[in-house]
Amino acid sequence: MITELNAILTIAFRDLTKLLRDRARIAANFIFPTIFIGILGTSLQSNLSNQLPYNFLTFVFTGVVGQTLFQSTASGIISLVEDRQTDFAQELFISPISRYSIVIGKILGETLVSFVQVFGVILFALVFRVPLDLMALLRLFPFFVAISFFGGAFGLMVMANLSEQRSANQIFPFLLFPQYFLAGVFNPIQNLPLPLTIASRLAPMTYAIDLVRSVYYANSPQKPYTTLFPPFLNLAVVTVFFVIFISIGTYLFVRNEKNR
Numbered sequence: 224m225i226t227e228l229n230a231i232l233t234i235a236f237r238d239l240t241k242l243l244r245d246r247a248r249i250a251a252n253f254i255f256p257t258i259f260i261g262i263l264g265t266s267l268q269s270n271l272s273n274q275l276p277y278n279f280l281t282f283v284f285t286g287v288v289g290q291t292l293f294q295s296t297a298s299g300i301i302s303l304v305e306d307r308q309t310d311f312a313q314e315l316f317i318s319p320i321s322r323y324s325i326v327i328g329k330i331l332g333e334t335l336v337s338f339v340q341v342f343g344v345i346l347f348a349l350v351f352r353v354p355l356d357l358m359a360l361l362r363l364f365p366f367f368v369a370i371s372f373f374g375g376a377f378g379l380m381v382m383a384n385l386s387e388q389r390s391a392n393q394i395f396p397f398l399l400f401p402q403y404f405l406a407g408v409f410n411p412i413q414n415l416p417l418p419l420t421i422a423s424r425l426a427p428m429t430y431a432i433d434l435v436r437s438v439y440y441a442n443s444p445q446k447p448y449t450t451l452f453p454p455f456l457n458l459a460v461v462t463v464f465f466v467i468f469i470s471i472g473t474y475l476f477v478r479n480e481k482n483r
Contacts (some may be wrong), residue, residue: 230320234328237330238299239335270325277445280353284344285439285449286408288363289432291344292337292370293401295454297378299333304382304391305474330375337371359439366454369461370431375429376465379472400442402428427468430460 348355381398385391404410405419406428415423423429433450434457440446442453452460 227321227324230324231328231331233324235332238302238329238332238367239300239339240332240370242336242339242483259476276448281355281410282411282436282449284348284353284355285436286432288341289370289435290403290406290408290428291340292367292435293374293377293428293431294372296330296371297335297381297399298332298395299336300329300332300375300378300382301391302389302393303329303379304385323473326379326473326476328351330372330379331376334368334371337374338367341367356439356443359441359443361440362441363435366434366458369458369465370434372401373427373431373461373465373468376472379476380468381472383475399428402426406432408432411448413448427464430457430463430464433457434461440460458481 345360355452378395381395382391385394401422405412405423405426407423412420412423412429429451433452434454437446437450437452437454437457440449443449
């Protein structure tokens with residue numbers, strides 16, 4: 224157990240170190256919240272302030288937090304493809320550790336990366352004076368781990384069968400970008416046409432974002448206007464999807480590495 228834990232932490236620390244050394248990547252991670260909280264959220268809030276029963280800036284902020292946790296961890300798993308191309312993955316596989324330890328280590332490392340990014344988003348929201356309930360925000364932190372691991376499992380399932388980083392860079396955005404709208408990162412999704420409602424409920428990111436909002440707005444009269452499901456239901460769906468994604472993704476990843 225000590226050997227496996229040491230392997231998990233070492234792999235995780237490697238990914239966190241790569242982020243801290245890449246200043247351009249850190250700066251790029253703040254472009255999204257700058258656009259959608261600072262520009263889009265502020266402009267729409269001024270136009271919709273008298274039409275919505277909730278603060279639109281706070282609504283967008285909670286969506287960006289859920290999206291950042293999910294996408295950052297999922298996108299970070301793309302490094303598995305890079306590791307495969309540089310044969311670093313093969314070096315891991317000849318080490319005397321469990322295959323699951325390798326996968327968990329990668330997801331844990333990208334979870335730490337996503338936490339760094341979310342901390343930046345929170346600071347950004349404070350600078351822009353987004354109305355925040357700090358106690359509600361503190362309640363969210365235990366759920367941040369679940370959402371990050373959920374995103375990592377989704378990324379693993381998608382990336383496990385890709386052999387080239389170029390393919391990953393082309394396919395993965397195609398899977399993620401539609402979920403921004405289907406999951407309601409910056410738009411309400413309570414009343415959508417039937418085809419979009421079905422697509423929204425099938426999008427994994429929907430439950431990550433709704434989990435953030437259902438916990439944040441749990442004690443607020445704005446809850447009926449900002450959330451879809453109660454927290455326990457969102458958490459149950461996230462848990463089930465995580466088990467499915469991590470099982471399929473790990474199986475495909477291990478099988479493909481053995482067949483090389």
